[in-house]
Amino acid sequence: MPVLAWRLWREGPAQRAQRFGQTENAAPVWVHGASNGELTAAKPLIDALLDSDPKLRLLITCNTVTACAMVQSWALERAQVQLAPLDLRWVLKRFLRAVNPRLLIVIENELWPNRMAMMQARGGAVAVVSARMSEKSATNWARLPGLASQVMGLIDMFCAQDAASQARFAALGVDKSAIGPIVNLKSRTAPGAFDKALFDAYAQILPRDSTVLAASTHPGEEAIVLDAFKTALEFRPDLRLILAPRHPKRSDAVAQLIRERALSFTRRSRAEPPGKQVFLADTLGEMALWYELSSLCFVGGSLVPKGGHTPFEPIAHGCVVLHGPYLENYAEPYAALDAAGAVTRVASAKDLTQSLLSLDTGARHHMAAQAREVAGELHAPDRLKPIAAKLLKL
Incomplete structure (x- = not known):
């Protein structure tokens, strides 16, 4: 109450x-x-x-x-x-x-x-x-x-x-x-609407091939994602991370996690543009924009026992989906996607780092196309x- x-x-x-x-x-x-x-x-x-x-x-x-x-x-x-x-x-x-x-x-x-x-x-x-x-x-x-x-x-x-x-x-x-x-219904998801002018401006700063999204993350996941990203930066300094917590009210706590790792960042809620190593997407209603800007998407709620979130929205935007082991909310779709090799399972910061570094452009395009095909087969x-x-x- x-x-x-x-x-x-x-x-x-x-x-x-x-x-x-x-x-x-x-x-x-x-x-x-x-x-x-x-x-x-x-x-x-x-x-x-x-x-x-x-x-x-x-x-x-x-x-x-x-x-x-x-x-x-x-x-x-x-x-x-x-x-x-x-x-x-x-x-x-x-x-x-x-x-x-x-x-x-x-x-x-x-x-x-x-x-x-x-x-x-x-x-x-x-x-x-x-x-x-x-x-x-x-x-x-x-x-x-x-x-x-x-x-x-x-x-x-x-x-x-x-x-x-x-x-x-x-x-x-x-x-x-x-x-x-x-x-x-979520397997039928079409690409969501987003601000085209903002996309055009941000795309100049965030090249899609080097931009990674961590979407709808929960407590305990941001630290894993940030550790993996920081390690990957040693080999790919061009990488950029969009970090979108499930609940933006947690953004101050997430910002502190970024500071503790000495990563540079800006915050969307303060109307700051991207361009640093991390862009903290601490707003509501803009997830479609973050999907559209990213080539890889870690779907949150899956490295901690929250049951996972839908893979279909990032798939609709052409993202390659990375997920953790906790998938109870979408068990059957993820099983079909995993069986087709259309998504990648990670269980630790080490796994996530490896995925960030190993999925080249050709592999990403193949997996994204495969994921769209599986999503289409699930429900016409x-x-x-x-x-x-x-x-x-x-």
Whole structure:
């Protein structure tokens, strides 16, 4: 609650009003995704929904202001975007009365009990698309079997990201009749939008062949990445590192790690240009730009037990993906990519240094092309059309 109060205090009155359910955006279909990553992945599904019915109107909600701005930049016809209402019954009553949706489509794991129950009580349907569940999360849910069966029983249509997640959700109570095909929206990710003028300016300073990105890093990973990078600099002094922590609020602590290694750096949050050995990308909503500038991308959350993050976004931008051993969140995609030799596994600073130095231009281009091919094979884009049609029949 203190975190929620602090966030509400920081936001403006318009944002607070949306959090408390005030809206004028009536729409028959409500699509919800947590933030930038989920909604970027959901963009092809949103397009398929709008293409399926030329009269359809959507309301898209998310949890962050940056995600709202991103969706607004898509300039979608017949779709509005706003912050999601709090999962409080009196807030949702106001929101649902104004929006009057007949269908809620949840992207990935935003399973809010009141939201789902009140949709069902109004005669609406709830669909969950591209859901994932790690073994750890399944164990936590299983400790509350009553709540798990109640929440899972509210789902009218369910599409998991992978077979393992599907089995875990089914064991927790998703009805067999609700289970649809495997749908991993993040495998369909197109290159994200980025500031072209800024890219042109930065690309003059950061040649792609010598630029490495560490994306969405967690505590414990930055030190490994920086140690590996510093060693690699002894052999490749032209290398440059873009370091993008998962949570920019940690940027001061990450900056201290850089100083301790006597590496020169600048910070994006201070509007400082790149050009030093390390560029600390401590902002939100610009990851597509960092992907586009880099030839190699270490995907964070994988050298420490966080389950890893999606490989598909960097792959869409032509990056070669490096990852650690902790991949529970995306186990099947990484297994397919590893089997094809399209990504590289690292388990230590030494491994990472070796990868930074051994992957020449030819190897990178081959691996990037192979990764795109594997991502395309995992899910063909036209499979979303029948999914969209089935959703709209609920």
